[in-house]
Amino acid sequence: xxxxxxxxxxxxxxxxxxxxxxxxxxxxxxxxxxxxxxxxxxxxxxxxxxxxxxxxxxxxxxxxxxxxxxxxxxxxxxxxxxxxxxxxxxxxxxxxxxxxxxxxxxxxxxxxxxxxxxxxxxxxxxxxxxxxxxxxxxxxxxxxxxxxxxxxxxxxxxxxxxxxxxxxxxxxxxxxxxxxxxxxxxxxxxxxxxxxxxxxxxxxxxxxxxxxxxxxxxxxxxxxxxxxxxxxxxxxxxxxxxxxxxxxxxxxxxxxxxxxxxxxxxxxxxxxxxxxxxxxxxxxxxxxxxxxxxxxxxxxxxxxxxxxxxxxxxxxxxxxxxxxxxxxxxxxxxxxx
Amino acid sequence: xxxxxxxxxxxxxxxxxxxxxxxxxxxxxxxxxxxxxxxxxxxxxxxxxxxxxxxxxxxxxxxxxxxxxxxxxxxxxxxxxxxxxxxxxxxxxxxxxxxxxxxxxxxxxxxxxxxxxxxxxxxxxxxxxxxxxxxxxxxxxxxxxxxxxxxxxxxxxxxxxxxxxxxxxxxxxxxxxxxxxxxxxxxxxxxxxxxxxxxxxxxxxxxxxxxxxxxxxxxxxxxxxxxxxxxxxxxxxxxxxxxxxxxxxxxxxxxxxxxxxxxxxxxxxxxxxxxxxxxxxxxxxxxxxxxxxxxxxxxxxxxxxxxxxxxxxxxxxxxxxxxxxxxxxxxxxxxxxxxxxxxxxxxxxxxxxxxxxxxxxxxxxxxxxxxxxxxxxxxxxxxxxxxxxxxxxxxxxxxxxxxxxxxxxx
Numbered sequence: 001x002x003x004x005x006x007x008x009x010x011x012x013x014x015x016x017x018x019x020x021x022x023x024x025x026x027x028x029x030x031x032x033x034x035x036x037x038x039x040x041x042x043x044x045x046x047x048x049x050x051x052x053x054x055x056x057x058x059x060x061x062x063x064x065x066x067x068x069x070x071x072x073x074x075x076x077x078x079x080x081x082x083x084x085x086x087x088x089x090x091x092x093x094x095x096x097x098x099x100x101x102x103x104x105x106x107x108x109x110x111x112x113x114x115x116x117x118x119x120x121x122x123x124x125x126x127x128x129x130x131x132x133x134x135x136x137x138x139x140x141x142x143x144x145x146x147x148x149x150x151x152x153x154x155x156x157x158x159x160x161x162x163x164x165x166x167x168x169x170x171x172x173x174x175x176x177x178x179x180x181x182x183x184x185x186x187x188x189x190x191x192x193x194x195x196x197x198x199x200x201x202x203x204x205x206x207x208x209x210x211x212x213x214x215x216x217x218x219x220x221x222x223x224x225x226x227x228x229x230x231x232x233x234x235x236x237x238x239x240x241x242x243x244x245x246x247x248x249x250x251x252x253x254x255x256x257x258x259x260x261x262x263x264x265x266x267x268x269x270x271x272x273x274x275x276x277x278x279x280x281x282x283x284x285x286x287x288x289x290x291x292x293x294x295x296x297x298x299x300x301x302x303x304x305x306x307x308x309x310x311x312x313x314x315x316x317x318x319x320x321x322x323x324x325x326x327x328x329x330x331x332x333x334x335x336x337x
Numbered sequence: 338x339x340x341x342x343x344x345x346x347x348x349x350x351x352x353x354x355x356x357x358x359x360x361x362x363x364x365x366x367x368x369x370x371x372x373x374x375x376x377x378x379x380x381x382x383x384x385x386x387x388x389x390x391x392x393x394x395x396x397x398x399x400x401x402x403x404x405x406x407x408x409x410x411x412x413x414x415x416x417x418x419x420x421x422x423x424x425x426x427x428x429x430x431x432x433x434x435x436x437x438x439x440x441x442x443x444x445x446x447x448x449x450x451x452x453x454x455x456x457x458x459x460x461x462x463x464x465x466x467x468x469x470x471x472x473x474x475x476x477x478x479x480x481x482x483x484x485x486x487x488x489x490x491x492x493x494x495x496x497x498x499x500x501x502x503x504x505x506x507x508x509x510x511x512x513x514x515x516x517x518x519x520x521x522x523x524x525x526x527x528x529x530x531x532x533x534x535x536x537x538x539x540x541x542x543x544x545x546x547x548x549x550x551x552x553x554x555x556x557x558x559x560x561x562x563x564x565x566x567x568x569x570x571x572x573x574x575x576x577x578x579x580x581x582x583x584x585x586x587x588x589x590x591x592x593x594x595x596x597x598x599x600x601x602x603x604x605x606x607x608x609x610x611x612x613x614x615x616x617x618x619x620x621x622x623x624x625x626x627x628x629x630x631x632x633x634x635x636x637x638x639x640x641x642x643x644x645x646x647x648x649x650x651x652x653x654x655x656x657x658x659x660x661x662x663x664x665x666x667x668x669x670x671x672x673x674x675x676x677x678x679x680x681x682x683x684x685x686x687x688x689x690x691x692x693x694x695x696x697x698x699x700x701x702x703x704x705x706x707x708x709x710x711x712x713x714x715x716x717x718x719x720x721x722x723x724x725x726x727x728x729x730x731x732x733x734x735x736x737x738x739x740x741x742x743x744x745x746x747x
Contacts, residue, residue: 065560066529069526070537073535073538089556103501104501254736255737
């Protein structure tokens with residue numbers, strides 16, 4: 001076991017896989033010599049050489065397109081988009097190509113690639129360093145979408161993603177890179193070194209894709225969350241005293257419906273929280289699935305707490321970010337219904 | 338100071354529209370044999386002129402002349418002619434099958450047969466093409482079973498792609514033919530990535546990217562050139578300039594000056610322009626490029642100057658936007674006629690043998706077509722399983738897809 005931040009855990013996952021599998025290559029903007037703007041690939045080029053870890057031109061479509069070609073050859077690329085906010089130029093390659101390659105070629109060609117990208121707000125990132133674009137990927141048949149919330153899961157999920165034979169969108173909440181964050185921006189941040197989930201197993205292990213985790217057992221209401229919102233939900237439960245069962249979804253696509261259904265059928269209430277904008281966000285899908293599968297167990301309408309339907313603002317960061325107060329109000333409201 | 342003028346937008350227009358008499362006499366076509374052949378390791382900046390010229394081998398009399406001639410022996414030449422004839426006959430039968438309602442869609446290669454059939458002959462097993470929808474000659478030049486292509490076109494029970502893909506979007510890894518996508522330009526950068534992978538693994542295989550004149554305007558064209566240039570990837574970047582992107586003439590993609598090949602030079606990629614209707618020139622230039630890539634000297638761009646003699650697809654009527662006789666006026670002629678003339682001039686072919694070959698090829702194509710139709714066509718006979726619709730979205734079918742398949746009752 002080693003004490004790791006989420007950054008170190010992510011780097012360790014790539015290190016483990018590059019060491020085990022010569023077909024794993026890592027590239028992206030500033031990923032090589034410099035080790036990434038968030039240090040997630042620090043030391044990999046030095047250890048594995050420029051053939052295995054290298055810098056690319058600033059061209060997201062090029063990064064993903066080249067990765068698909070490499071995968072068609074037989075490599076297992078793990079590429080980085082510097083910010084999820086900048087993935088859109090690669091959207092054609094991701095949706096039209098990576099996601100559909102196996103299907104359209106009847107398995108003749110496949111795209112076992114992992115596309116890592118820092119996501120989420122809470123860091124005064126403004127409009128283009130804060131977005132949570134998961135819903136533009138969960139809508140795409142053929143992709144898997146993963147969002148870890150702690151160092152142990154980040155490493156295990158990333159190794160599982162790299163080993164997965166389907167394309168994986170790996171969204172890393174950058175607000176969680178150095179420590180958990182519950183939305184109380186006025187308080188000092190606790191580093192991962194003081195958190196039990198910062199104790200990361202050495203070497204190879206996986207956290208399976210498609211499996212959620214109950215992070216807090218409860219009986220009153222089920223909270224469906226992922227990424228930073230897991231800690232916000234925990235804080236909201238603590239502060240309202242409501243016995244919420246909090247589920248960290250970890251993988252959004254394919255979704256672990258079993259865990260969700262079992263919980264909501266037990267609690268009879270459900271709150272869905274995410275940072276991304278409300279309308280057509282992933283919460284809409286979660287709400288639909290819960291309504292379809294748990295209708296006769298529900299004792300209150302399902303509530304969504306999400307980012308407002310606006311671009312992510314700068315100065316208004318904490319009025320935008322769905323913090324523990326907003327989530328807490330939703331918990332109270334769902335219990336009163 | 339000049340007098341203030343109101344600005345106006347320049348929108349390029351082709352020289353000729355329906356009703357006009359096409360006249361290409363002002364198009365500068367260098368004589369066959371007149372363009373030099375550089376050393377394989379020439380620095381790109383020393384051959385900029387080759388991006389503004391046209392490498393040609395066959396002259397008007399059907400003789401192979403100049404420094405790019407002499408690459409092919411008699412058997413290879415006859416085989417090349419047969420491949421082009423096969424592609425044209427295949428196209429004609431499939432166009433007719435579409436008109437008969439046996440399939441929904443087809444795209445022919447009329448006039449462009451030399452490009453893909455000749456190019457394929459410079460590749461070896463293990464190399465990988467990333468084709469567009471207009472390079473079926475890459476398969477036919479490898480004697481790929483026509484019946485399999487037809488099964489795909491008919492979306493029948495033997496369709497290798499299980500009915501999931503629009504006709505002609507073939508995929509054949511074993512034949513170095515990457516899965517065709519409807520999204521233009523996407524495969525160009527993938528070809529570069531494949532070539533990078535070959536280099537990463539210290540392999541000896543090379544990749545070939547394919548794009549049309551119109552799609553060079555796509556962002557992925559730029560991405561491809563940047564990546565190929567940066568990493569010196571062993572890739573041949575092919576631009577098939579057939580003058581037309583559906584109804585849009587090449588000037589809309591390129592503007593009024595320069596050439597597509599010239600774009601490669603801005604990236605330090607050696608770029609050559611070749612007569613796309615000259616099988617011998619296509620082969621020679623492609624071979625030069627392949628050798629350069631195999632020797633780790635980096636990418637090469639080739640612009641094939643040709644003409645899309647047929648409609649864009651079975652859904653297109655070119656008479657709506659260009660003169661009906663424009664393809665007849667095209668100065669580079671017909672690739673099959675020019676090759677035939679060369680073989681006759683060479684004394685290894687006759688009119689009688691040509692007629693006989695035409696009959697043989699027609700029989701081959703008809704036999705394949707009968708066999709394919711015995712497995713069904715789009716609206717009749719055997720069809721792919723509806724159950725198959727849910728397979729291959731992922732390697733393992735996730736629970737939500739299993740549920741949807743049950744719901745579909747299949």
